[in-house]
Amino acid sequence: MLWPLFSGEPLPIDLQVSWPVMIGAGLLVGFGTRLGSGCTSGHGVCGLGRLSPRSLVATLTFLAAAFLTTYVIRHLAGG
Template structure:
């Protein structure tokens, strides 16, 4: 394995990780909630505490535009068609139901709380991701 030193950007990655950690800690400490995106999104369908959920999802959706305003050079691109994106989204949705949560809930929040269930789920997510990349890049 080699590192593409031209694309290696540890400072922005560290800053992003710190922002995620701060947001997760604030939501837990100030609101008593776990920042699992699938649970937050799924909770929009139930009656009750919708305002904070809408604000959280709104922040997720607005952040790429805020980044584009702050740093026009940082452009994200997705090299996939709509059918692939929709299929991938549905598969991720099914996986979050089977895994009783998503990567943010288990990988960020669960691991920080030393949850054994989250450790197993995160290992399964990572193994499935590695296998998918291997199949798509090397076998297909």
């Protein structure tokens, strides 16, 4: 985000949502990370690499929630 300030080039990202939505999403991600005792990549890469049962359950939960959310948005909500 600081690159355009120093280079004079426009930001190469086209944001499709408003700043309040992005801030809310960031807060939800932070809350989920705290609630899940780690982030998705931490559980998926490091935790599974250590054969942690807790990380396996967390990773499967993350994936199931992602699949369900995608299905609902694309097929049931008409998105």
